[in-house]
Amino acid sequence: MDVVSPELNILLPDEIMDTEAIVMDDDPPAESPAASGQSQPSDDAPIPMETDVLAVPEIVSLCSDAPPTQRTQALTTSITTDSTLCSTTSATHLTSGGLQKLSANHQIILNKVASSPGADTTRSPGTTTITPGGQKFMVTAIGKSGQSIVLQLPHTGSKPGSGQGEAKANPQHFKVLTIGGRTDMKPVMVGQAVSSASQISTLQAQQLKTVQIAKKTQVSSAGPIKFIITKPVNNKGLTAQTSVSNVITGRVLSTSSPVTPPRTITLSETLSSNSKIAISPLKSPSKPMKPVQTVTVGGPQFKTIFPLSTSSNVQQIQVPGSRFHYVRLVTATTGSSTGQAGSHCTNSSMTAKPMVVNTAQVRMSVPIIPAQTMKQVVPKPLTSSGQVLTTQTQQRLIMPATPLPQIQPNLTNLPPGTMLAPGSGNMGYTVLPAHYVTQLQQSAYVTLASSSGFPTPTGIQTQARLPLNGLSTSDAASRPRKPCNCNKSQCLKLYCDCFANGEFCQSCNCTNCFNNLEHETERAKAIKACLDRNPEAFKPKIGKGKEGESDRRHSKGCNCKRSGCLKNYCECYEAKIMCSSTCKCVGCKNFEESPERKTLMHLADAAEVRVQQQTAAKTKLSSQISDLFTRTTPAITSGGGRMPFTFVTKEVAEATCECLLEQAEQAELIQQPQATAERMILEEFGRCLMRIIGSAGKTDCPSINC
DNA sequence: GAGTTTGAAACT
DNA sequence: CAGTTTCAAACTC
Known part of the structure; x- marks a missing residue:
């Protein structure tokens, strides 16, 4: 049994x-x-x-x-x-x-x-x-x-x-x-x-x-x-x-x-x-x-x-509905994991690098x-x-040999990443954030899957994410990840948005960052520390409110004192939700009937409209310019009916200048007053322009003779 | 871009 | 749990 x-x-x-x-x-x-x-x-x-x-x-x-x-x-x-x-x-x-x-x-x-x-x-x-x-x-x-x-x-x-x-x-x-x-x-x-x-x-x-x-x-x-x-x-x-x-x-x-x-x-x-x-x-x-x-x-x-077997590899553990992807890092201890090529029911040997995910795993x-x-x-x-899944023949260890009682209580609030076996090196668990895995696998996943004929809707991974800090799923998915700028926290505290959101730092501006695979041990400890302080630390702050209340509300509420909850300092305002009864804010203006809030919203809407209009105008202008070039390019290349400005080459400009200088010298020679000299030069410039324009309809290169 | 303000997180 | 400190983002200039 x-x-x-x-x-x-x-x-x-x-x-x-x-x-x-x-x-x-x-x-x-x-x-x-x-x-x-x-x-x-x-x-x-x-x-x-x-x-x-x-x-x-x-x-x-x-x-x-x-x-x-x-x-x-x-x-x-x-x-x-x-x-x-x-x-x-x-x-x-x-x-x-x-x-x-x-x-x-x-x-x-x-x-x-x-x-x-x-x-x-x-x-x-x-x-x-x-x-x-x-x-x-x-x-x-x-x-x-x-x-x-x-x-x-x-x-x-x-x-x-x-x-x-x-x-x-x-x-x-x-x-x-x-x-x-x-x-x-x-x-x-x-x-x-x-x-x-x-x-x-x-x-x-x-x-x-x-x-x-x-x-x-x-x-x-x-x-x-x-x-x-x-x-x-x-x-x-x-x-x-x-x-x-x-x-x-x-x-x-x-x-x-x-x-x-x-x-x-x-x-x-x-x-x-x-x-x-x-x-x-x-x-x-x-x-x-x-x-x-x-x-x-x-x-x-x-x-x-x-x-699972204990062979060295990385096992991705992904939970739909969760914004976390869980990856198990294990080390090979047996040689039983022979690759079984030719079978798509087979897990081939996997690398110990957690970054690499082979086809079978994908x-x-x-x-x-x-x-x-x-x-x-x-x-x-x-x-x-x-x-x-049932076809895989290579099984791998995923659970630690020990129950890890010190961790288990926190597993109910498993953070973006954790080492389930602290101190056990690569035999422990590393729970990778979904975004990280997504980033890691996005190209590989699609490539491998496409090569295997496995249907992989491109939007699948992002759809699996939970709403992120009040953003809808699609918003969170489309939301560009903001690089952090942490300096002192090593990106291992909740000050760091990447860490708090369950992401590894990537393309951030942080210094001394430990929020990466290279510091998985430290990261795991930090996660555990955070969870010890607050078991809800990694849960979305914006969740559903109680019945009868707004659908979205801040789980803890804000504590704003000076911003009136109308600046992005306020987490409620930042999440575009009203402050609720759970908030402890002072002088809150982030409520439904707040005139300040309405004004702000109108201003924001107006600004958004302006941005959209400007964007549309720029797009239209770019389109027109592009269209202009499209229409003029054939004329330029065909030789016939070329636009006059296309003849203003460097040589033509130099020739024009010589003509103008020559005119100036002549005026000086005949001792004309300055006004007359300028007029003579301008007239000469006019003649040069006419010659250039006249050359536009000719196929051969224009020549300017003074 | 530097400096200031702000509030959450961390600490005591 | 409250007060203080630390921190990084938001904001201002």
């Missing part, structure tokens, strides 16, 4: 999963089996589990898209539970015959979806459900053709608790659906399907923890058992995004030996060896944690922890897909060249 330690669930900071500030305006509430709110207490018998699991969606992924040596299988066990509940899954049995048929060229994810009996199968791709005896399964097959297939048990239309016997009694007919808008269905016969009970609960709408247990089926059984844990953050995220939950990949069972034929592991086999998965930290708190890597797969409502960065778009995007990684 594998036990998932409670530390696994708490290791990842809740803060990074805090979706409260995530702008989800564009996301209509999406229904999904896990959080559609359709969960109804079932009449079925309680789930035979060790804990209080109320619903058990299970996902089985079989990845055979990789070459034979990399063929993998995956099992994901998703457990719907409340925020504190830890669960044990019941064994799920499924003969492998049917799956094998599909797995020949596809990765298959079988997902037993806990859902209400009334749930239909048209909610969204990937969430097709079936209700054989109150259970629902989704099988997703990912083929090289980019086609996802949902293998579906026939809908029995049974009421809760009424169809379980039928499901067991009758051979299960799976419908093969394609994800991504396809509606064609192919009947596929699959052997006796899983029949474990799943109790539907209203708690489905609550937090969902998905525990995925992955184990390589390599020749050597010494490989660590790997856990993949996904967990939703809160109900808010679930409501809108759980439509993607069922595509979470799961257990990775791979046969890496070229000699060993791909081994098909049935669910029954899988779970018989692991019988049941005790997830309850309450029951198995002492079980040592397995090294895992955390990667978010399904959106902000999930944390996915993948097992592809692992599915969570880069923003929360807002996950619902639409999720199927893509599964359908595009099989770049699925």
Whole structure:
């Protein structure tokens, strides 16, 4: 029995999963089996589990898209539970015959979806459900053709608790659906399907923890058992995004030996060896944690922890909805991480340099897909060249061997970056700020992804950011990063905007800067110090206000005394929000009816209009000048009809001057008065100009003769 | 660009 | 928790 330690669930900071500030305006509430709110207490018998699991969606992924040596299988066990509940899954049995048929060229994810009996199968791709005896399964097959297939048990239309016997009694007919808008269905016969009970609960709408247990089926059984844990953050995220939950990949069972034929592991086999998965930290708190890597797969409502090896590399841990990218720096201690070229299901060896992210890792960065778009995007990684997390065969350590109790309390407010293992050198964690990783990877990411055919919408990374200091997501994304000018803080205190915003200093004007990778230890300590002082230090200051108040308000409020809260000294004013009851400002003029504020706003608006007008005028002028040159250039180059000024060359000017000097000398010779001399010179200048103009219509070069 | 003002962060 | 100091950004000239 594998036990998932409670530390696994708490290791990842809740803060990074805090979706409260995530702008989800564009996301209509999406229904999904896990959080559609359709969960109804079932009449079925309680789930035979060790804990209080109320619903058990299970996902089985079989990845055979990789070459034979990399063929993998995956099992994901998703457990719907409340925020504190830890669960044990019941064994799920499924003969492998049917799956094998599909797995020949596809990765298959079988997902037993806990859902209400009334749930239909048209909610969204990937969430097709079936209700054989109150259970629902989704099988997703990912083929090289980019086609996802949902293998579906026939809908029995049974009421809760009424169809379980039928499901067991009758051979299960799976419908093969394609994800991504396809509606064609192919009947596929699959052997006796899983029949474990799943109790539907209203708690489905609550937090969902998905525990995925992955184990390589390599020749050597010494490989660590790997856990993949996904967990939703809160109900808010679930409501809108759980439509993607069922595509979470799961257990990775791979046969890496070229000699060993791909081994098909049935669910029954899988779970018989692991019988049941005790997830309850309450029951198995002492079980040592397995090294895992955390990667978010399904959106902000999930944390996915993948097992890791200890090979030297950098693991990016990205959490959609968070403005932080988390990167794990680990050092290779084994030679097992042999590169498996030719398989896009493979993690090649990675460099210890955190700056370098190889293709495999980039592809692992599915969570880069923003929360807002996950619902639409999720199927893509599964359908595009099989770049699925479950296919990776190289697992890496992500969790420290020790629980790091001194850090863990702060993980709930994980800052822009931290070393989770202080003093352990490159074996520790380094949590990189999102912007930094974005900067690091932007070119590489696009390049690698494009070369691999992986769809990478360019706006994805920025969309994943949280609103930054009151700015909207798009504002924060488009907002040019302001270089800091820190001198004394080493950019390791909140005085430094870069540090406070979770960014590394880059292109700043700071001196003695420690806010970079080269000083990750110091930086980690500084982060810890900040969090010790204020656990909320790295949370956005501008968050949602209480009900009935403005949507945006300063979390702490300002303390302005002299600025009247109408200058950018005031954090409220700077964030373009009104001061609120939380502010302790004196002489505040930053309120709705403030005439000063209105005047200021009008002035600001007027100034903005002027700037826009000036910009438009400049643009128009530039356009006209450009157009003028465009129109005159052909005349200049053609030789015919050349503009007169084009003949005023240096030689012509010199000749003109000689003519004028000659005229002056003549006037002097004949002893003309000065006025007459000037007139003679001017007349000569006029004649020169006329000659130049007259030459404009001629093709040959003008000659000026005095 | 230098100097001043300001308020948050850090410190006591 | 309040008072003081430090700091860097905002602002003024």
